[in-house]
Every structure is written in structure tokens, then in C-alpha cells.
Amino acid sequence: MKNKFLIGVVLSLSFLLGIQGISAQKTREQRTITGNYNDTATIAPTIARIKSLKLPAGFSIAKFAEIENPRMLAAAPDGTIYVSQREPGTLTMLKDTNGDGAADVQKVVAEKKQLHGVYIAGGKMYIATVKEVFVADMKSDGTLGELRTIISDLPDGGQHPNRTLAVKDGKLYITVGSTCNACDETNSELATILTADLNGQNRKIYASGLRNTIGFGWHPVSQKMFGMDHGIDLLGDNDQEEELNEITEGAKYGWAYVYANAKLNPHNFVPKPLGLTNEDWAKQNKNPTLLYTPHAAPMQMAFNTGAMFPAEYKNDAFVAMRGSWNRIPPSGYEVVRIRFDSAGNPTKFEPFLTGFLVKGGAPDGKDAHFARVAGLAMMRDGSMLVTDDTNNIIYRVSYNSNQMPPIMSRDNISMMMPETATARGQITVKSSAFANMGMIPDKFSDYFQGISPQISWAGVPREAKSLVLMMEDPDANLKPVTHWIMANISPNVTGLPENVMKTERYGEAMQGANITGKTGYYGPKPPPADKPHAYHFQIFALDKKLDLPSGFNRQALLDAMKNHVIAKGETVGMYQRKPDKREKQEVVPPRGK
Numbered sequence: 001m002k003n004k005f006l007i008g009v010v011l012s013l014s015f016l017l018g019i020q021g022i023s024a025q026k027t028r029e030q031r032t033i034t035g036n037y038n039d040t041a042t043i044a045p046t047i048a049r050i051k052s053l054k055l056p057a058g059f060s061i062a063k064f065a066e067i068e069n070p071r072m073l074a075a076a077p078d079g080t081i082y083v084s085q086r087e088p089g090t091l092t093m094l095k096d097t098n099g100d101g102a103a104d105v106q107k108v109v110a111e112k113k114q115l116h117g118v119y120i121a122g123g124k125m126y127i128a129t130v131k132e133v134f135v136a137d138m139k140s141d142g143t144l145g146e147l148r149t150i151i152s153d154l155p156d157g158g159q160h161p162n163r164t165l166a167v168k169d170g171k172l173y174i175t176v177g178s179t180c181n182a183c184d185e186t187n188s189e190l191a192t193i194l195t196a197d198l199n200g201q202n203r204k205i206y207a208s209g210l211r212n213t214i215g216f217g218w219h220p221v222s223q224k225m226f227g228m229d230h231g232i233d234l235l236g237d238n239d240q241e242e243e244l245n246e247i248t249e250g251a252k253y254g255w256a257y258v259y260a261n262a263k264l265n266p267h268n269f270v271p272k273p274l275g276l277t278n279e280d281w282a283k284q285n286k287n288p289t290l291l292y293t294p295h296a297a298p299m300q301m302a303f304n305t306g307a308m309f310p311a312e313y314k315n316d317a318f319v320a321m322r323g324s325w326n327r328i329p330p331s332g333y334e335v336v337r338i339r340f341d342s343a344g345n346p347t348k349f350e351p352f353l354t355g356f357l358v359k360g361g362a363p364d365g366k367d368a369h370f371a372r373v374a375g376l377a378m379m380r381d382g383s384m385l386v387t388d389d390t391n392n393i394i395y396r397v398s399y400n401s402n403q404m405p406p407i408m409s410r411d412n413i414s415m416m417m418p419e420t421a422t423a424r425g426q427i428t429v430k431s432s433a434f435a436n437m438g439m440i441p442d443k444f445s446d447y448f449q450g451i452s453p454q455i456s457w458a459g460v461p462r463e464a465k466s467l468v469l470m471m472e473d474p475d476a477n478l479k480p481v482t483h484w485i486m487a488n489i490s491p492n493v494t495g496l497p498e499n500v501m502k503t504e505r506y507g508e509a510m511q512g513a514n515i516t517g518k519t520g521y522y523g524p525k526p527p528p529a530d531k532p533h534a535y536h537f538q539i540f541a542l543d544k545k546l547d548l549p550s551g552f553n554r555q556a557l558l559d560a561m562k563n564h565v566i567a568k569g570e571t572v573g574m575y576q577r578k579p580d581k582r583e584k585q586e587v588v589p590p591r592g593k
């Protein structure tokens, strides 16, 4: 929908007579700002679309992992990757154990409501939710020790519940966005970056007037701190530009009254109690170092210190721009590079990874996107990871790599993949809960109880040594979504009862990670407006038992099954979210950045 919205603005010109706080004369005029509501449509991240992405020469992109709502990233010194998932509120560990550029282990290591910011320092994991900061020791297998609360009283989130954090020189830095677009905040910790000791004590405001700085960091050479601040909405298509600020202790950065290079916000005047004119306020505030296209929505930022990218990229920064919802034409939906000079000062923005935005790409001709990028981190090998929190993919950008990770060609249910093509026998699969191609009852959906249905099978060849179960949905934007994987089921077993526990071990069998990152069954959860999705319950007979790590994912399972499948079969259940059902409260992901 492209709707113009008109905002009536009262412009006030105040003249102060030298006495603080007394306004002698005021004139007001009416001005109208034209904005555009222009949210782009989400389309599927097909292999063809991923291959159409644009990068500088020599770079390539592939899928690293498929996981629900991936947000911020942190890379551990041993190469393990951690991703926060604000909905459902988890921190998941990802590992590429065979070095093929795709994660084969994904395991939930922490759960906290609205978990968002993550940072690793000194062998410890720091985690931020909206109001809390936690710390945990990191174990050698990548899992975490007990989460200890070090801060529990950050301000409420409001419009920007996306805290991020970092550690530098023994101090914790926590960003706290504003609760609103532009307003007078009553809590002085809002719209700031805070610092505290590593135990959460001695908290104070480090910098203020920052509307919503999510991505920040220190230049590896100059050690200067830089952050990307989200500009004010509703000032039209060409304001406010996104800001790259050099963050210094005690500095003010303008919000909510002054933006970009000392422009005055026509919606918000400096409140009278401050006794200042807008011009006075502008003088007290620090201007940005660089400006970027309005509404692009800067998210996580990382400096490139690795050895993989060409030398000219060394010590430059990259920022994920999640993309606009209120601009014609749309902006963002890309990763940008920030060039720095040899002294460590930023010189300009330039495009790096583009093409997620498809002009006229929706079925109705609207502009569309197949990713909204959020998290960004550099891996130990120097490659880059970028999260798409909307189509549930983590991408990996590498340089001079000829290898296309196998996950790129796994855009189909496992029955149809080359990895299972060696099957000669036919297994008959059925469920007592639904007929083949019939509707799956509500209790098996994640909108309801989310328990697994009874499944049974026949026709397993006598020479089979183990069985694999895979439940997949090819009707989602991500094709297919992994709902349930189980390996090393005894070949003598002929079925599973209703409500299989979501544990890693199930008798002799092992359960792996589903799309949420968690272990075991994940019930159908198609978007409410969608046509019925088909859920394929597939059983494979193998000529061996598989050697799989704890937390194995679909990628790892398909790699291990290759050339060992001797029979296969499936039953398909359908499920549709009926809009009038409200038995279980639905969690709607916030639109917020």
C-alpha cells in the first residue's frame, strides 16, 4: 500500500529575552510534511533470487543456516557463532564442524524473553533483553554456564526494544533506544548509550540524544567509537538521514530536537524547562560524521579485521540496513561498507551487498524484498555473516571461494533430494491423527498444544540398520521449513506414539534441531493468512547407523544420509491457521527494528 500521510506541524519561533525560560513572543505557522507509507511485500528467498544478489567482484554469497527470526550475531574465538532470536527469545549456538561454509549444529543455549543483544568477551557471554543484562561463563563445548543477572532495571522498551551491548577495556556499553519516534523522554537513560562495570555496577550515561543506536563498535586502528543512529520517522522521504556518529563520552547527539547536521525537528521543540532555544540546543549537540539515505534502518555493525577479504577492506566497517517501511522509493535492504582512512576516520558509505529489494517483485506489482537484514558479524576465517530476520536465513559472504555450500541446492523436501535418491524400496507411512492429504487436527499445531501426532510405517527392508524421520513444510517462504528430524531410530521400530518428548535422546534415537533452533517436534505454524500448507512426514531406511553431533540440523543429516538411503516413504498432512481461533495466544513479531 502506498498511502501518503500528511502531518500538520506547528512551527514555533521563540525569542528569548535573556531571562532563562521566559518566552516573550511566539509566532506560529502551519506547515505540512508529506510522508509515504510504503511497506514492501515479503517474497520467497529462492535460489534464483539469492544468485541475483550483487556483490563486488570476487565475493560470493550462500546460506549458512536456516533459523527462525535471527537477529544479532556474536562470533566466539573458536569459530562458534551465536545468534539471538528475539521471538521466540532464544540464543542459539551454530557450528560449521566440517568447514563447508554451512552450519551443521544448531543448539539453543539460553532462553530469555525478548533476548536481543549478544557479546563475547574474556570467555564470557553477555546477553541483553529489554530491561536486563546477563552474563554466563562459556564452556568448551560452546554451551553456557548459569546466566547471572547483572542489571535488571533498564528502562522499558517502548518502540525500540532492541538493546545491544559490547565490552571494551573492562567496561560494558549498553545501547538504550528511545521509547518513541520523537518525544520528551522522562527517564534520562532512554535514548542513550550507558556504561557500567562488568558486574553491572556503577552504571552511568556515556552519551545521550541517540534515538536508537543498535550497531556500534570501535575502529581497530584509531580506537574511536562509532555508532549508527536511526533517524526520526514522519519527516518525509528525505529526512531524517541515518547518522554515523563518533561517540565520545558525555556528548549529546541531538535527538529529539535536532537531527542530522543541526536541523531542527519541526515536531519537537526543546522543552521549556530547559530554558534553551532550539538553536542553543543545536550548538550543544554533536553533528554526525557521515549521513546515509533516510529510513534505511541501520542494524548491527562490524569492523573487518580478518584476512579473507582483499586488503583494501581491512579495518573498514559493514552495516546491515534492514530497510524502510515509509519511503518512496524504498531504501536499505542491503549491507553497506563504511570506508575509513588510514588514521581510522570514516570517509564514505558505499554499497556492498544489494539486491534483496526487488522492484515490482510482488505478485501485485508492489516492491518486494526477500530479506530484511539485521545481524552482521565477521567469522574467524574472515567471511561475513548476515541475518535475515524475516525469511529466517543466515547468509555467509566469502571472497575467492569456489565452493557453493550444499545447503544452496537443498530447496526441496528431503524425499526429492539427490542425497536420498539411492532408495529402491517403498515405505508406507501413515498417522492415526489424519488421513494422507487430510487436515491435521489443531492440537498438533504450534498455535495450540504443539504435540507430535502418532506415526507408523511398514515396508522397511530387512537389511536396514537405522531409520530417519524428517517432517518438512515446502509451502513456506523458506523451502522447506524443518519441523522435526530424528535419526538412528531402530529398524525394528514400526511407529512413534503421540506426543514424543522434545529431548535430544529418544530411546536409541537422536532428535535434531528444527527451524526454531530447538530440539524435537515443532508443530505446523503457517502464517494466518496463508492457504493450507502441506507437512511431509518422511521416513527413510538407511544401511547404517549415523554418527551425528548433539544439536545436528537438517544440513548435517542430509550430508550423513547421502548414498545410504535404501527405502523411503511419506504421508502428508495439511494445516491452515483459521483466523477465528484464539485458544492459544499468538505471538506477533514486533515490526520494530
Ligand SMILES: [Ca+2]
Pocket: 095, 096, 097, 098, 099, 100, 101, 102, 103, 104
Ligand atoms: Ca558444515
Ligand SMILES: [Ca+2]
Pocket: 209, 229, 243, 253, 254, 255, 258, 259, 260, 288
Ligand atoms: Ca543526531
